[in-house]
Amino acid sequence: MHEIASENPVLRIGTSGWAGNGWRRLFYPPDLPERDWLTHYARHFSTVELTATCYRLPEEDMFLRWRDMVPDDFVFTVRAPHRICRRKRLRNCDADLTAFLRRIALLDDRLGPVIWQLPPTFRRDVDTLADFLPRLPREMVHVFEFRHAGWHASEVHDLLARHGVAMAFHDHGGRGTPWWITGPVVFFRLNGMQARKRCYGFAGLEPFVDDMERALEEEGRPVFVSFGDDAEGCAVRDASILQHLMGRKPALPVMIAEAERERVPVPIVMGGEDR
Numbered sequence: 001m002h003e004i005a006s007e008n009p010v011l012r013i014g015t016s017g018w019a020g021n022g023w024r025r026l027f028y029p030p031d032l033p034e035r036d037w038l039t040h041y042a043r044h045f046s047t048v049e050l051t052a053t054c055y056r057l058p059e060e061d062m063f064l065r066w067r068d069m070v071p072d073d074f075v076f077t078v079r080a081p082h083r084i085c086r087r088k089r090l091r092n093c094d095a096d097l098t099a100f101l102r103r104i105a106l107l108d109d110r111l112g113p114v115i116w117q118l119p120p121t122f123r124r125d126v127d128t129l130a131d132f133l134p135r136l137p138r139e140m141v142h143v144f145e146f147r148h149a150g151w152h153a154s155e156v157h158d159l160l161a162r163h164g165v166a167m168a169f170h171d172h173g174g175r176g177t178p179w180w181i182t183g184p185v186v187f188f189r190l191n192g193m194q195a196r197k198r199c200y201g202f203a204g205l206e207p208f209v210d211d212m213e214r215a216l217e218e219e220g221r222p223v224f225v226s227f228g229d230d231a232e233g234c235a236v237r238d239a240s241i242l243q244h245l246m247g248r249k250p251a252l253p254v255m256i257a258e259a260e261r262e263r264v265p266v267p268i269v270m271g272g273e274d275r
Contacts, residue, residue, distance in 0.1 A: 009216050012075065012112075013225045013242050014047035015235040016191070022233030027252065042070040044251035045239065047112060049077045049226045057081065057099060063106040075112035077143075077187075077224060078104050086119050090132040097135060113185055113224060115168065117145040124150040126159065133163040143168050143187045152178050169211070179211075184222070186215035190238070191228025199234035201259050205242050212246065 018041040019034065028037055041048060050066075052058055066076065081100055084093045104111060114136075136142050144160065145168035146152065157180050160167055166183025169176075171190060188208065193200050215223045225242060227235040240252035241259050250256055 009220055009222045010046075011212065011216060011223045011225070011246055011248070012045075012047040013239050013246070013248070014045045014049065014077075015227045015239050016049040016079075016189075016229045017051050017235075018048050020229050020233060020235060023236055026233040027236045038066065038069045042074045046073065047075050047077060047224060047226070049079060049115070051079050051229070053100070053104070054079045054082050057103055060103065060106055063103060067107050067110045070110060072109075074110060076107055076110055077112045077226060078107075078114050080114060080116045085116055086122070089118075089122055089125075090128050094135070101137060101140070111140070113141040113143045113166070113187060115143050115145060115187070115189070117168075118147055118151070120147040120172075123148050124153060124156065126153075126155050129156065130159055133159065133165060136163070136165070138164065141183065141185055142166070143183065143185065145170055145189060146177075147172055157182060181215075181219050181221065186212075186219065186221045186223045188212065188223070188225045189228070190225065193234065199232070200238045200241070202241060202245070205238060205245060208242075209245050 018038055024030070028040060032040060038048075070076075081096060084090065084096050084100065088096070104114065143166040146156075147170075157167075157178075160180070160182040164183055166185050166187055167177070167180045168187045168189050169179075170188070188211075190200065190208070193204065212223050212225070215221050225239070227239050227242075229235055237252060237255055237259070240250040240255055244250040244253075244256050
């Protein structure tokens with residue numbers, strides 16, 4: 001498990017996956033074979049969200065291969081299986097949970113936060129959450145993403161805080177989330193523009209900058225940002241723009257001037273009424 005907490009909180013910007021359909025012409029050299037894409041990606045970003053784990057648990061050798069393809073300071077965030085979060089809805093899943101946790105532990109010091117994404121149809125169920133959270137190993141960092149707004153209740157906040165589990169800030173469906181700092185990291189999952197088939201650009205990302213700086217400077221928490229995968233290549237484009245906005249070297253510097261000229265306003269608000 002990677003040592004995430006530190007005296008100087010770090011910002012990690014990345015994407016959900018590294019092999020979107022629109023990336024070949026935008027990000028990867030045309031002669032670079034796909035087997036080397038992750039290594040190239042890891043030279044420009046410090047984290048990536050593994051999504052293959054949602055659908056089918058990869059074999060052990062795949063986790064070992066991923067771990068060896070990235071630098072020492074790179075970390076993977078890992079999406080928990082849909083079988084646990086969507087099909088079984090955190091219930092009666094001990095065998096699945098054990099298999100998943102053992103497998104991702106192979107990433108060793110490249111393992112970052114584990115994302116538990118609950119579907120929009122999964123309404124607040126405090127008893128189920130209270131039963132599930134103690135089953136999660138404390139040596140790992142866990143982040144829950146609630147897609148149904150009913151989870152944004154004080155009893156859920158207190159439960160997450162008691163177990164040291166973070167809540168993901170997301171803009172799914174154009175909705176914001178309350179400003180809850182309940183775990184060791186602050187995690188932004190930005191995929192709200194996918195349904196509109198467009199990129200965030202400068203105008204869409206600038207509203208998030210204050211939240212991220214607040215998390216780093218005032219809350220003293222490491223910040224993770226993950227852009228949703230897409231067919232148009234917006235994820236890697238927007239991740240590069242955010243690197244620029246946050247004072248980091250952008251992965252795609254040639255995109256910055258073009259993106260600055262666009263500046264089409266995007267009505268996204270993060271934080272809601274509980275800021």
